[in-house]
Amino acid sequence: MSSTLKALVAFMAMAAVAELAAGKTFTIKWAAGGNYGDWSSKNTVTVGDSVVFTYGPPHTVDELSEADYKSCSFAGPLSSDISGSTTVVFDKPGTRYFACAASVGSHCSMGQKVASRSPTRRRRQRVARRRRMVRRLAVPSSPRSWW
Numbered sequence: 001m002s003s004t005l006k007a008l009v010a011f012m013a014m015a016a017v018a019e020l021a022a023g024k025t026f027t028i029k030w031a032a033g034g035n036y037g038d039w040s041s042k043n044t045v046t047v048g049d050s051v052v053f054t055y056g057p058p059h060t061v062d063e064l065s066e067a068d069y070k071s072c073s074f075a076g077p078l079s080s081d082i083s084g085s086t087t088v089v090f091d092k093p094g095t096r097y098f099a100c101a102a103s104v105g106s107h108c109s110m111g112q113k114v115a116s117r118s119p120t121r122r123r124r125q126r127v128a129r130r131r132r133m134v135r136r137l138a139v140p141s142s143p144r145s146w147w
C-alpha cells in the first residue's frame, strides 16, 4: 500500500469516527441579563446535537416563531417549559428561537433570548473542506507535508 493510500484510508477512518461522534451537548446558563446575541455564532450546533438550558425561577424556556422572537411576543409559543432544565434536540436543519417569558416578556426584551441555527450551510462548508483535503491527498507527495 502506498503511503498516500495509507493516509487516505486513515483520513476516511477519522471521518467515519467524526460522524459517529455526532450528538454534542451544549449547555446554556439561562439568566436575565445574559448576553446571548452571539451564542449561535460561537457555538456550532449541528443536526443531532442537543442544547440544554439550565435556570431557576422565574425563568422559562419558550420556543417561538421568528416573528414572535423578534418582538418578544409570547401569545402563542411553540413550547414552554419551567422545569429548570430544558433539553432541545436539533433533529433537523434550521433556525430555532428561544426566549424567557418571565416578567411579561421583559427578560426577553432585556436580551434573554437566543436563536440557534443547526445549519445546512456549515455542513456544506464541511463537505467542501473534506473535498479539498481529498484533492490534496490525491496529489502524489509525502503525507508528511500535510500532517
Ligand SMILES: [Cu+2]
Pocket (backbone or CB within 6 Å): 031, 032, 058, 059, 060, 100, 101, 102, 107, 108, 112
Ligand atoms: Cu428570565
